[in-house]
Amino acid sequence: MNAFSHAQSGNAYNFGFLDEYAKKEVRRAILKAIAIPGYQVPYASREMPMGRGFGTGGLQLTLSLIGPEEILKVIDQGSDDSVNAVNLRHFIEMTCPGVSTTTKTTECTLIQSRHRIPELPLTSNQIVVLQVPYPDPLVVVEPSEDKRKTMHGEADYSRLLVKLYEDIVKFDEITISHRYPTRINGHYVIDPSPIPRWDVPKLNASAALILFGAGREKKIYAVPPHTKAEPLAFSDVPFRVEDFRDEHGHRRACTRCGCTDSFLDEFAADSGSKTYQCSDSDWCDEQMLLARQTEGEPA
Amino acid sequence: MNKILEVRNLSKIYGPGCPLCLESTGPEADTNLCPHCGSVVAIHDVSFDLFEGEILGVMGESGSGKSTVVKNLYFDQAPSSGEAIFYDRDKQHDLFALNAAQQRWLRNHRFGMVYQNPHLGLNFNISAGGNIAERLLMSDLMDYGAIRERAKALLARTEVLLSRVDDLPKNFSGGMQQRVQIAKALATQPPLLFLDEVTTGLDLSVQARILDLILEIQQELKTAMVVVTHDLGVIRLLTGRAIVMKYGRVIEAGLTDQILEDPQHAYTQRLVASAL
């Protein structure tokens, strides 16, 4: 059922849905997260009117940070128009009257995203809020949260590294595809949310502040601007992003805009053949516009 | 010879403790259980020195507190009181004054431990090589090729078949598990090794080969060791000096030969006599 109808029926909600005490608490947790890069700050995550796992953590960060001046972009899987992005944007527009929204990465000041960081390099005027299902990279080797807390405190990541070692022994490759464990500022290792490996290098020395919100697991963490972010790897088996080369070794291009240096979505056509397009829809649009302008220019 | 470890007045009491605990327990009282408060005085007032490259034996029956000594020194448990100084090259560490991260660093880099129960020393869900890799990764070696070479070399040194480097320890024999544990403990070439009943429960022929291995390692690497055992044969073969414990107290200390040939304490006399 749609929670909007209830709000639309005149039941007044506070600006940003949450009550001001709740927002203040989230902001305090954000400040702490920025002060200790990569540390998972526990907070009393509130229930939001969408499912846990649909971005309630990111949403609480966005709602706590947003003011009427903000220009917001919401993406899911790189697209502003995917169902979840639309749903979240509607909700924010409804509960934050006066806030502008955009699909353009160049225009926005605040980006809430699930699974992607935009291709366009971000600026110091921007904040990225990533939605996080599993905040703790150690969960694959240690189920107890209590024990994991100590391991983080002591920067004890050897068991995680052994997993990489065992991967290479078994498969001759590190098999972690997304949620790639990344060490922040030389200490805490974070789960950078289910972004592809392609996006992990964007965390390193980013001009924009990158925030992570896990609603169900009730944690907030941050990669502050200009902070070191290093994916775990061996010196002789380096970290690698997704490979988009075809069987002849050529880099695949987006069939829509022709771009050869973006993360691609794979589509299976009815004929059984595969085509590829940019995952970041705004980036794809911009590339097409650019191409058209270049074509239109006199030689 | 340089001192590597200095242990003074180490005590560990399980339970609430009371003013009568100490006088009501120990060899004279013939118990380590305080009749007044029910606390267990596992060890009390244990002091000894260990020198570089030396093997010290800690002997006693079960319940004497001998394992508690090494568990405290390896930070598996925190002592109730006492002090231990570890002399590491030009630094010295006051072991029980360090914070958890510093203690962990020492455990990973400068100490090694081999437990009687291989489940305590090995992760049974990762391969033998992975177990050694874990310890190398803890000490910040980040080159996969180098880690793998080192793991293989250590397993070769401890006579584990190289074809089994990627097998899980749970599929190994007891003797082989101990060899992997020793390889893991040696991975960072620690100057100090703790061995807690490492051959107990193994076949005699397997025991003999593991003891040989330990001696060879000590001669090759000049590793100082504290060997905890109830087995006088192990004490005789490995150690130069020994302490004898009963109900948590040290009742006799000295050169191993002297203790075994001419025991002073009546308890030690009985122990030695029963082993002959």
Next chain:
Amino acid sequence: MSYVAIKGGGRAIAGAAAVTEFLRTEEGLSETLAEPLGIDAILHQLRHLVDRVVSEGGVYHPKFAALAIKQSLGDTLEAAFALRAWRSTRPRLLATPPLDTSRMRLIRRISSAFKEIPGGQMLGPTPDYALRLLRMELMDESPDAFRAVARAWLDSCPEARLPDSFPKVLDALRAEGLLPPVTGRTQAAFDITREPLVFPVPRSAALATMARAETGSLLAVAYSNMRGYGDVHPTVAELRVGYLPVMLPHPITGEPTEVGEVLVTECEVVAMYEADDAGGKPMFTIGYGACFGHNEVKAISMAILDRALQKGMKDGPGNPSEDPEFVLLHVDGVDSMGFASHYKMPHYVTFQSDLDRLRTTQQKSGEPA
């Protein structure tokens, strides 16, 4: 083949909402006059549904609970969820002092420990001894017959004055020295709505978490303990259901003043005795459960788990039901249903990344089988 795989998201969502609304109102098309479901009908005739939703939603607001049930088409997980989300928007202005459950206006009270208890046993409304036979006469109940049942009951009911308060069974056991004395009364209760659970957590945090847990989840974990993955072996010392006066300090005088009442279920179990570590006498151990609404299965499950968790906190968990992390992080309905649902969302990007890893790995291990 085009880029529109994810275009039109907004239209799709609106369409989904519209067709759900159609299902809710479809009956309005039928020949016979169909009344929309009234909030009062839900409140009264589906009272246990409302009980579940106020308890799992964590707000005692039966009317909004009934509304949530109506708009979610009777899905308790969804309804509790909507109530919880509404709660997020409300500031917390006051906290009550601990309320005295001996002052409950009881509708039911039993003890399985003693045949006679001070104040007496009172069976009250319970299906425990009813035969679970389908009552075909309810298939087509007329409004007159409906009214007649209630009237007949009231007419036949003898006038009786119940006392204002009933003594607690546990107090008698405590007086005999069979139970440990009450401790921890001076500690402020942990507020799970304002503080995150960082383990180890105090018992009050565990109790609060279980009080708004999803009934089925709590029952499943408690049942594992009852069946043998645990050893609580409880006896229900007392189970009471009734209306608990809610007291708040008077804004001017500061005197505790009754501001209303909430329907609650409370269960206290007594479990096998344990030796005292400090050398004192062995005593029975206790488990406590309480929740909004009339929900006995939940209160009993909670009491059993409270006992199990206390044991786990003391001696280390011997099985899942004694592990505070395992129990407390897996019984919340809003958390668990949300996460189960989220798998339906697009995961194109992560799956693309998975494909990349598998293909590379397959290539390296020779031709795929």
